[in-house]
Amino acid sequence: MGRVDFHSDTGRRVPITLDRDWPSTPREMEEFEAMQREKLSSHPVYPGATFAEDGYYRAVSGSTQRSRFVKAFRAGERAPDMAGVLDERGEAIYGRHPGWFWEADLDAAARSQPGEVCPRSGRWFARIESPLYVWPPTYEDDLNEVILCRQGDLLPPSRRANEWARDQVRWEWIGV
Numbered sequence: 001m002g003r004v005d006f007h008s009d010t011g012r013r014v015p016i017t018l019d020r021d022w023p024s025t026p027r028e029m030e031e032f033e034a035m036q037r038e039k040l041s042s043h044p045v046y047p048g049a050t051f052a053e054d055g056y057y058r059a060v061s062g063s064t065q066r067s068r069f070v071k072a073f074r075a076g077e078r079a080p081d082m083a084g085v086l087d088e089r090g091e092a093i094y095g096r097h098p099g100w101f102w103e104a105d106l107d108a109a110a111r112s113q114p115g116e117v118c119p120r121s122g123r124w125f126a127r128i129e130s131p132l133y134v135w136p137p138t139y140e141d142d143l144n145e146v147i148l149c150r151q152g153d154l155l156p157p158s159r160r161a162n163e164w165a166r167d168q169v170r171w172e173w174i175g176v
Contacts, residue, residue: 026151033104044099047081056104059085063095070103110173114157118149124171126158
């Protein structure tokens with residue numbers, strides 16, 4: 001636990017207590033996430049159970065299929081079933097005992113656009129956002145383009161998107 005004084009009036013102290021040790025650099029965040037993944041790797045959250053930790057979670061089946069994308073969940077939310085969840089090849093998740101495994105902290109975004117600063121290091125998958133204005137947005141995954149990008153670098157434009165789709169490309173983080 002750390003203590004810090006924030007004040008503009010040097011004659012009066014205003015103490016603030018930080019009750020959580022939080023990573024202060026991108027490297028510390030990557031190390032924290034690696035430790036957290038290891039710690040929680042033996043504690044999958046099964047459909048219908050409650051998430052104990054905030055985070056991005058990945059669906060994994062007993063047959064070792066892994067979902068292509070991570071999904072954000074908050075502590076206290078119920079874990080959904082695997083209906084509609086696709087694996088890394090775009091096939092439906094099947095098998096016994098599918099569960100959700102913690103993958104990353106919610107601190108950095110898992111979606112971004114070309115030309116924006118990469119919010120987290122790892123592999124990114126190019127998706128084409130539907131031009132129709134619906135919520136939540138829908139995506140086409142036909143590009144099958146995966147890049148490796150480091151936090152702080154600019155996400156590049158897609159090399160596979162044609163001219164009409166280039167403005168609809170969104171990058172989605174798929175893991176380290």
